[in-house]
Amino acid sequence: MNDVTVVTSVTYPSPESLALVADVQYHEPYLSAALNRKFRGIVDPGFYAGFLPKPGGGMNLLITSVDGDKTAGAASVDIGEFYQVTIQHRKDISLALSAGKKYAIVLKGRYLLGEDTYQVNTASHIHAAEFVARTYTDSYQLGDGELLVCTVNIPAGVSAITQEMIDTSERINRTIGIDISDSVTSSRSDVAASSLAVKKAYDLAKSKYTAQDASTTQKGLVQLSSATNSDSETMAATPKAVKSIKDLADTKAPIESPSLTGTPTAPTAAQGTNSTQIANTAFVKAAITALINGAPGTLDTLKEIAAAINNDPNYSTTINNALALKAPLASPALTGVPTAPTAAQGTNNTQIATTAYVRAAISALVGSSPEALDTLNELAAALGNDPNFATTMTNALAGKQPLDATLTALAGLATGANKLPYFTGTDTVSQTDLTSVGRDILAKTSVLAVIQYLGLGEGSALPVGVPVPWPSATPPTGWLKCNGAPFSAEEYPKLAKVYPTNELPDLRGEFIRGWDDGRGIDAGREILSAQGDAIRNITGTVGWYGDGLLSNVSGVFSGRDRVNQRTVATDSTVDTNLKYASAYFDASTKVPTATENRPRNIAFNFIVRAA
Numbered sequence: 028m029n030d031v032t033v034v035t036s037v038t039y040p041s042p043e044s045l046a047l048v049a050d051v052q053y054h055e056p057y058l059s060a061a062l063n064r065k066f067r068g069i070v071d072p073g074f075y076a077g078f079l080p081k082p083g084g085g086m087n088l089l090i091t092s093v094d095g096d097k098t099a100g101a102a103s104v105d106i107g108e109f110y111q112v113t114i115q116h117r118k119d120i121s122l123a124l125s126a127g128k129k130y131a132i133v134l135k136g137r138y139l140l141g142e143d144t145y146q147v148n149t150a151s152h153i154h155a156a157e158f159v160a161r162t163y164t165d166s167y168q169l170g171d172g173e174l175l176v177c178t179v180n181i182p183a184g185v186s187a188i189t190q191e192m193i194d195t196s197e198r199i200n201r202t203i204g205i206d207i208s209d210s211v212t213s214s215r216s217d218v219a220a221s222s223l224a225v226k227k228a229y230d231l232a233k234s235k236y237t238a239q240d241a242s243t244t245q246k247g248l249v250q251l252s253s254a255t256n257s258d259s260e261t262m263a264a265t266p267k268a269v270k271s272i273k274d275l276a277d278t279k280a281p282i283e284s285p286s287l288t289g290t291p292t293a294p295t296a297a298q299g300t301n302s303t304q305i306a307n308t309a310f311v312k313a314a315i316t317a318l319i320n321g322a323p324g325t326l327d328t329l330k331e332i333a334a335a336i337n338n339d340p341n342y343s344t345t346i347n348n349a350l351a352l353k354a355p356l357a358s359p360a361l362t363g364v365p366t367a368p369t370a371a372q373g374t375n376n377t378q379i380a381t382t383a384y385v386r387a388a389i390s391a392l393v394g395s396s397p398e399a400l401d402t403l404n405e406l407a408a409a410l411g412n413d414p415n416f417a418t419t420m421t422n423a424l425a426g427k428q429p430l431d432a433t434l435t436a437l438a439g440l441a442t443g444a445n446k447l448p449y450f451t452g453t454d455t456v457s458q459t460d461l462t463s464v465g466r467d468i469l470a471k472t473s474v475l476a477v478i479q480y481l482g483l484g485e486g487s488a489l490p491v492g493v494p495v496p497w498p499s500a501t502p503p504t505g506w507l508k509c510n511g512a513p514f515s516a517e518e519y520p521k522l523a524k525v526y527p528t529n530e531l532p533d534l535r536g537e538f539i540r541g542w543d544d545g546r547g548i549d550a551g552r553e554i555l556s557a558q559g560d561a562i563r564n565i566t567g568t569v570g571w572y573g574d575g576l577l578s579n580v581s582g583v584f585s586g587r588d589r590v591n592q593r594t595v596a597t598d599s600t601v602d603t604n605l606k607y608a609s610a611y612f613d614a615s616t617k618v619p620t621a622t623e624n625r626p627r628n629i630a631f632n633f634i635v636r637a638a
Contacts, residue, residue: 066103067111072174073201075101077116080132080177080195082188086124088132088179090158092116103201104136106172112136114156122160127183131163132176174199212246489636492525494534496631509534509633522637534633538626560624565614 077100083089092100100116114136124130136156137144146155161167163178177195181188211220211227220228240261241247252262255271264272280287293305298313306314319327326332336342354361367379372387380388393401400406410416432454446458447465461469489495494509502508507522511533516523523529532555540558543549552558614620 065111066113067105067109070103070111070113070203071201072103072105072111073199074174074176075103075201075203078102078134078176080179080193082190082193083121085187086126086181088122088124088160088188088193089119090116090122090132090176091119093119102134102136102174104134104172104174106136106138110138112138112155112172120158122158124160124179124181124188126181126185129163129178129180131161131167131178133159133161133169134174134176135159135170136172138172491521491636491638494532494539494633494635497634498631500632502632502634505636505638506634507531507637509635511535514637519637522635531635537633538628539633562624 076094076097077092079091079094079100081089081091092098094100102114102116104112104114106112114134122132134156135158137153138155142153143151144153144155145151158176159173163180169175175197177193177198179188180192180194182192211224211231241249243260249263250261251265252259253265253267253271255268255275293307295307295309296302296304298310298317300310326335339345367381369381369383370378372384372391374384400409411419413419435454445461445466447461448456448458451457495506497503497506507514507519509531511531513530514522514526516529526532537557540549542554543552549558
């Protein structure tokens with residue numbers, strides 16, 4: 028607060044320190060403070076005119092000074108404990124607000140001793156009076172020198188303020204003075220009666236005042252009437268008139284659940300009406316007539332209809348049960364021995380065919396066929412049950428040779444048991460006896476069966492484990508190569524019994540030799556034992572004479588003279604001039620040689636039956 032210096036020739040107490048303070052006194056400083064306390068406690072804070080909030084277009088709130096016939100507003104605010112300030116509202120003011128908030132619109136007045144406001148000093152930024160828009164909460168409190176103009180609750184998303192959003196229920200409105208009225212019927216507590224109103228009331232009490240008639244808009248004297256058919260609005264009904272109306276009402280039926288007597292009537296509704304309209308006897312009779320609708324006289328009552336259905340309350344179930352025992356027209360499933368008229372032979376339509384019709388048709392179909400071929404089963408058997416018999420025969424004939432000299436020669440053979448034809452020349456044939464082996468081979472139906480018969484495949488007569496020479500690198504089914512490879516005992520259990528080591532002998536490049544079995548030619552051998560190569564001993568002779576040349580050799584030996592001298596140690600002396608000779612051994616001079624010992628042979632692939 029700015030310091031204020033006041034020059035005076037007298038001393039004075041602080042007005043705030045006095046129990047009673049009067050208006051401005053002579054020599055009293057601070058004239059504004061004295062004036063601003065003048066009406067404190069006499070004029071209550073509040074709005075006396077103007078300061079009216081209303082929508083100002085868009086999101087603007089307009090606070091107008093116009094209040095009826097008044098064009099300026101007035102309000103009083105209390106400041107601190109001593110001062111009262113009057114604020115005049117001279118022009119409309121617009122406040123810009125935002126959606127989604129609730130505002131408290133506050134009028135704020137300000138006074139502080141020694142403080143300049145914009146009202147007296149344009150250099151000041153302090154306003155003596157202003158409107159403030161504050162966020163409103165339930166705990167919101169007004170400050171010193173403040174009055175609540177209104178609250179504005181603006182929903183989120185709106186684009187304009189409406190009158191419904193403005194609430195002035197917490198606003199304090201005030202009036203000064205008392206209004207005078209001539210009315211003798213007013214109930215207002217803030218209006219005083221004029222002398223004329225008092226006289227009217229007095230004259231009325233003394234009956235010296237001609238009272239005005241009562242109407243629907245004002246109080247007054249009312250004339251009573253017992254009429255029950257009057258439409259007057261200036262007369263009142265007597266108890267007699269009321270009783271007459273009640274007696275008449277008692278003779279009327281109530282709207283809710285009336286209990287009518289006598290012969291009540293009602294308009295006849297149109298046939299087909301289905302609503303809450305009352306149905307009279309004419310409507311009911313017409314409906315019954317339409318229900319009967321020309322039914323014969325013997326079935327135009329419910330009793331007659333009941334008798335017609337044997338008084339069976341479950342007639343529908345009875346009929347349905349009976350119908351369940353009947354065959355439907357569509358796809359009936361008949362039981363028992365159903366019968367039907369026998370159609371004439373040749374009939375070809377949807378008429379049911381009886382067994383007699385079918386038998387006659389079959390007999391006509393069989394005609395004069397032999398007994399062995401008078402059924403489809405016999406015909407099918409004759410055709411080999413072949414649904415494509417014609418195609419089969421055509422294909423079979425297509426595979427035959429045409430009749431020629433060769434076929435003629437074959438046809439000229441005299442047939443006989445166990446004979447096999449063979450060609451002896453061009454278009455000449457003969458026959459020879461057929462052995463049992465030949466018959467067995469010819470009886471086989473497949474190449475595999477022939478292979479098995481010859482012991483060359485799975486199912487062969489040869490026992491499992493027998494090695495056999497095979498003229499191919501790939502063994503047949505059920506056989507394995509004798510190549511020393513291991514095998515699975517689970518896959519070849521019989522082979523595992525013969526070769527318990529689960530490993531086949533390796534016969535690649537080997538000859539098989541018969542087991543000695545005690546004969547003594549190859550003694551000491553076990554079955555499946557391997558034997559290395561060996562030859563018979565080859566011998567020869569070498570002879571010489573003293574230190575002469577090699578002169579006596581035979582067999583695989585040959586002599587070679589050496590004339591060069593060598594130093595040779597002989598006993599305790601050394602002879603450096605000895606001649607010597609050497610013998611050379613070469614078997615190829617007598618027999619064929621190779622890198623192994625072998626007989627003449629042909630290479631086969633040894634295989635063993637595995638299953």
